[in-house]
Amino acid sequence: MITKRNNEIWAIGGGKGGTGKSFLLSNLGTFLANSGKKVTLIDLDLGGANLHSMLGINPPNKTISDFYNLGVPLEKITTSSGIRRMSLIAGNSLSFAPQSIIYSRKLKLLRHIQKLNSDYTLIDLGAGCDHSILDTFLIADKMIVAINPELISIENVYQFIKSVIFRKLRQVLTAEGLKDLVLKILYQKDSRYLKNLNGLMDFLKKESPDIGEMLDKEFSKFKFYLILNKVHSSEDAQIGFQIKSVCLKHLGISTRYAGYIELDDSIKRSVRIGKPYLISYPTSSHTTALRQVAKNLQSDQDLRI
């Protein structure tokens, strides 16, 4: 009899390319696998699938396209990652246009991901915030955003978080048969409500206290996990705390600052070589930092100011 594993799903997304999502994910997966957990990595970065490159694997024969186009079950698409206990479902950025995947297939994918028999499933969503990405992001038990300490990246993260919130709101309201309410919000002239989750909640509560209560319930456990990557200095590291406060005070959303990773040549090298950083540089301070981030994510811990 096969033990049914817990399958905690982590998804990493947000922002443009180059923030280090794939780097972080492959290393977080390596840490978990090395600590005895069964891990599945899924590369859904349709803009540039590179998890397999990070792991030094040649473009595998089986990819996520096989699921979409041929209906091959996910378990049959996994390939070895080079790390024991961690398997990879490789992405494919070449053969199909993402927009052409029909909605029902996407939903099917999400259901199958949830049914995987892993301790942890880590999903690389890549850049962008179209509906597929947001929907996939929302099935995660832990929604992780990778940020760089630069203005553009920070701007992208706020935008991404807002998009996720509105997508969730739409899901919740549509499920309750309140699609009209969604349209009402979108066309709300008083755009004050659209800028702030608190303001939006207030507006909805005015519409109906039942809705308000339901939303409180859905959003009370809603939170994001922040990882600050490519940090240059200790001032940079503080940006994580600032973003946390802005999210709380302005967007009304809870976040956990899981940690920060410094920029370093050795990291660039390991990406080029195609081996997880943890494996190539086991004694490096950046490895320590990565391990701590992984532990913080597992135990839902924050950095203290």
Add this chain to the structure above:
Amino acid sequence: MHKKNKEIQKYLEILELGMDPTYQEIKTAYLHLKRLFSTDSIALFPIKKELPKKKRQELLKEIETAYTELSKQYLNNVHTEFPSDPDAQKSLEITDEERISIFYSGAALKKIREKADILLLNISLETKIRIEQLKNLEDENFALLPERIFVKGFLNNYADYLSLDIQKVSTDYLKKYDEWKNNPATRKRKTGE
């Protein structure tokens, strides 16, 4: 008592603190938020347009109030940090009369600082006063302290850091200092031998 606890909860939320923070945590949280919303922080920049000046000032005012109230609350309970039993809290609060009757000698300052879990190092880093001088201040090693005007400066910084009544700290402490200074016997020790 419960109403008061609700207010405290609100202030804790504003400063983004958990239950039972130390004084150091309160102060750090306050400084972080104050800096974030009063300067041009990079994290604030993308949403600057969404946060009009008026709203920002309201936010800063809230943060200020939360800090003031929480420090008062904290320093009230010199015997214990936020106890979860509201009745216990009542019996341990120092009344205004009691507070006025505290004489801020060096030893008293030291006791307050220690109860608040603050190291001399913390005060030194913030005020830029050397640790040895802060120690001399607490130990009332008047002979080793610099001129009176500097001592007053030290006291102001020290008292401000601990959110104490700057005037009273200064007045009390300098009373003792002046006693020493005007006493020819002890004074001789400073200038002579």
